[in-house]
Amino acid sequence: MKIRSTIKHYTRWKKLKKELSTMKKFTALMLALMMSLSLVACGNKTDDGNNADDANTDNNTEQTGGTLVLGTSADYAPYEFMYADDSGTMQYAGIDISAGQYIADELGMELQVENMSFDYLLTSLAKGDFDIVMAAIEATPERLQSADFSDPYYTDLPAMILVKADAADQYNTLADFAGKSVGAQTATTKEAIVTDQMEGANLVSLSLVTDLVNELVYGKVDAIVVDGAVAEQYAEANPDLAIAPASSELGEAQPYCIAVAKGDPKGLLPGINEAIAKMTSENKMEEFIAAADELSGKAVEVTADAPAA
Structure with missing residues (x-):
């Protein structure tokens, strides 16, 4: 068992x-x-x-939907500036802002404007902070090394020299600026105008055009070089300022283009160029210029009630 x-x-x-x-x-x-x-x-x-x-x-x-981030330097009326609307809220305006809005609409995108000093715009574009840069910018060989550019969308008046009105008749030729302090915005082609064409002039570079104008008004510089439309805006709004006769020697203006990151990684340029072609065919720039002129008057008024900081 x-x-x-x-x-x-x-x-x-x-x-x-x-x-x-x-x-x-x-x-x-x-x-x-x-x-x-x-x-x-x-x-x-x-x-x-x-x-x-x-x-x-x-x-x-295809650029349908999303946000188009536009980098600019909003101190350059009539191209890009800020103004207070009826409620007192600061708004962006200007020829470039209107053109940027038109292009964003054509791409089916929302426009977002980011403001900084001109000399940092292309660096920030390369870092991806913006999708495009519109700031009355020319496609120079140097800039083409770090960014790509659209077809031209506008050509301004030639650069002009802004001086105090009571001294304008002293500057009939570029040679008259020898030994004078002449301001230009940092990283712009206006710096090259001072150093290359105004022999003997002492270049003073500042990041903001508004600061340059203040330096001129307060007598800290003898002249400043800016784009023609900008010079005209300041001269018209400020009786103490005038365009120097020597401005006629500065040569022809170069067209403005829209900058994108090198290599156009977001594929923006084809759509932008199509929008520019349509904008040009519709003569939209004349409309944008008129709107900017209407708003920019106060943006370029300068008072000399207090000494410059």
């Missing part, structure tokens, strides 16, 4: 062991199946992500 009982228990144990082995195999099979399903799911998610990236790339190319 004892032997039979032992054999019986052994038989049960062997059967149980076989069942456990089968369960282990089944469990392993189920785990393998679950892992396979998980990998498939992950694979599908990766594919979806790639598709989303592709969709984003397509959207960038």
Whole structure:
């Protein structure tokens, strides 16, 4: 009886062991199946992500929806400036701002304006802080090394020299500025005008045109060089300022373009150039100029009630 009982228990144990082995195999099979399903799911998610990236790339190319971030230096009326609306809220305005809004509308995007000093605009563009830069900017060989540019959208009057009205008749030729302090905005082509064309003049570079004008009004510089439309705005709004006759020697104006990051990584240029072509065919710039002139009067008024800081 004892032997039979032992054999019986052994038989049960062997059967149980076989069942456990089968369960282990089944469990392993189920785990393998679950892992396979998980990998498939992950694979599908990766594919979806790639598709989303592709969709984003397509959207960038077509430029439908989203926000177009425009970097500018809003101290350059009538191109870009700030004014107080009826509620006292400061708003961006100007020829470039209106043109930027037109282009954003054509691209089906919302326009967002970001303001900083001119000399940092292209650096910030390269870092991805903006999508475009519009700031009465010319596509010079030096700038083309760090950014790409659109087709031209506007050509201003030639650069002009702004001086105190009571001294304007002293500056009939560029040679008359020898030994004088002449201001220009930092990182602009106006610096090159002073150093290359106004022999003997002492260049004073400042980041903001408004600061340059104040320096002129308070007698800290003898003259400043700015774009023609800017000089005219300040001369018209401030009787104490005038355009020097020597301005006629400065040469022809260069067209303004829109800057994008080098290589156009967001695929903006084709749509921008199409919008510029349409804007030009519709003579929109005349409309933008008129609107800017109407608003910029107060933006360029300068008072000399207190000494400059």
